[in-house]
Amino acid sequence: MNNPAVPLCVPAVTIPPPSRVAVVVNPFARRAHEALASVGAKCRDLGIGAPVTLFTTESEPGAPQARAALDQGADLVVVVGGDGTVREVAKELMGTDVALGILSRGSGNVLAHNLRLTQLDLTRQVDVALTGVVAMIDVGRVELTIADGTVREEIFTTMVGIGRDAEAIEATRYETKRFIGWVAYAAQGAKAALSPALDMKVGLDGAPEVPVTTWTVLIGLTPSTPGGLTVYPDAQLDDGLLHVLRVPITHPWQWVKAARIGLITPRGNTDVLDYDDAREVVVYPKEPQATQLDGDVIADVVELRARIVPGQLQVRVY
Template sequence: MLNPVGRRAERARRELAAALAALGAPAPTVLTTTVDSPGADQTRRLLAAGADLVVVAGGDGTVREAARVLAGTGVALGIVPTGTANIVARNLRLPRRDVRLAVATALGGGELRMDVGSARMTTAPGPVVEAVFLVMAGIGRDAQTVAATGVRLKRRLGWLAYFTAGIRHALLRPLPMVVDLDGHPRAVRTWTVLFGNLPRVPGGITVFPDAAPGDGALETLEVPLRSLLDWVAVAGTGLFHRPRRTRALAYGRTSAARVTPPSPLPVQLDGDVVTDVVDLEVGVLPGALTVRCRPARPRIRRTAAGRVLH
């Protein structure tokens, strides 16, 4: 499946066809995404045709659409990152600059069973939106930051676009919300509430140091900022990997959560935004998605005769 507006999209198509030809395999069935059909429908069509591997050449949004359909099916997902941030690929340490290596990994890499986050959002107009996320979900100021990041700025600056937009929201006041983790509701004031499945965001910033893709739970983070000094502590924790002991970062862990703001707020799921959310329910689907990852390095066993690779 190909997102045609992604960087290096056409090269990914060529490399995939060449790799399959070299293996003596049939030519790939390539379905392209559109604004109105961003990937879920195409994935369903591939499954209906009997695909046992779906390779996505695109960004995090396209990967997330495919994962929504593939979760629980046992059909593997291969990722060739051609988007702006490629957060999933960064966390899984997939090749991001070498398209040929990315294709080889998608076709023949080892498999990882990873958790999938689920989100059920009630919006102010009334519709309920159900979606999944692979890296993180957030409600509050962080989602406002993502929403404020223009498409042109993202294409020009890459992940730095998110930082540029974030500066404008950094000193806005914390928001009141009711946060319920595993049946224990609390009233809080926080800049955002985040739910993490993987540890890192673009720029090498570690938001959830304890997050693991297959542990069956989500890490949580509330950010009850009070002053500019709190932001300095937050920056030090994420960028310089300092200890997490700061009043501005409240970590937790959950398998099911609910966040209710007093007025509509945006929610971001791996960088895609749903607006006017008045109720957010979050859960986890343990080990639901099979992902092709970088092949393991050969292990070296030393013997009296020398080194043996196996």
């Protein structure tokens, strides 16, 4: 049965059960080995073979493992980890007929939160990952030009942000993230709120770039964060749009209003939150800036180009 709380335009559909399961595991994820054992037990219950297990490393954080899973004939790839591992695996699965299952074991778990998976216990998450219905969700592609002239092409499944939000994420200690999760990001965000706004130019769908002074430019696919903050109130995971938020805050006291809008009345443009929808977005910061992709930070970005890739990722939901 579909979960009506999942923000989808098109209802999820039933597909046949998997015949060959691969599990991509971040070995540092919370309860990773317990999750792996649960997947193995569920495969036995379903009468299918033992899952192929592939562990990520610092130098290979998920994409090579996903490629190996596809090469070995997997028709379902389950991720044990957070948004970073999900993003790496999604690079390889998008555009294929292989579904992604998510066991949310990371520090942020933004995509899993929006899929309403984080409200489930581990046993139920495993059930959904292996036997749930399938939604076709959007993915964002991004091209980042670094100050040294190199260009990186990446994807994102939740949001990309350039400016102070990326600085806050970069400043969050790994140990703190691991033990207190999303609260760690919020704490650093509160500190970064005192930093001044930044000068950038932003262009939407080929229109001329417009100069803005903003704390950050956020380009997202998912409506909300695990901390209860609604970032993009009208976003759906399969609406074919990038949702763009600029935060033209110039005085710290304006954060009180921004927080109230995000938590209580998340609708419409104001003097502290400026929304747009687009299919392509370009951002030119006046100075090189940190950029975060689903929580992974890339430094010294001088140009960001993002575009939507609609309905390219099959994800197991309920």
